[in-house]
Amino acid sequence: MDIQKMVEEIIKRLKKEYPEPRTALNFSNPFELLVATILSAQTTDTHVNKVTENLFKKYKSVKDYTNVSIETLQKDISSINFYKTKAKNIHDSAKMIVEKFNSKVPKTMDELTSLPGVARKTANIILFNAYGMNEGVAVDTHVRRMAYRLGLTKNEDPVKIEKDLMAITPKEEWGNLSHLLILYGRKICQAKKPQHSRCILFDICPSRNI
């Protein structure tokens, strides 16, 4: 099977499992999604959702995050890994959005990645989940592992993996592909114990014997 056909088949099969692949992070507007995505690095979505439940009650608008000190924000999110850096990034991103983008989370890759703590992965998640835009493929640890196991890339660097995936996937599926691989990577194609015998990609996966 050629590689484009392989991606199409993977998407087709995984969409049967997950008809509407989206982030598991809770949010009700683009800035909340930005906050949740920054918090989610090296942390489970479940834990982030627990923390943001209170955080989003306390801070209603982008401006609210600029009206408190970084130390206060640090206390609010102190149960999260790397909370000091994350609090600073959220605070400084909010400030920049208020001052430079008229209090609205920008809709372009260049503008988004100019915000503190926002690289391509976070920007892709926001563009797809908050604005329905396919600008790239968000590559997290699950996408990275599954893309490699499925033979869709030979690279290990997320930026190169993203380029490989964009080259072989129809643009309208970029956001879906990322979330499908994340959902399936969490449930079946896990890092330590991939569940080959339960896998719906078994017959087409080059790593079924690992």
Ligand code: SF4
């Ligand atoms: S066959 Fe195994 S390695 Fe391949 S996608 Fe399925 S669980 Fe992952």
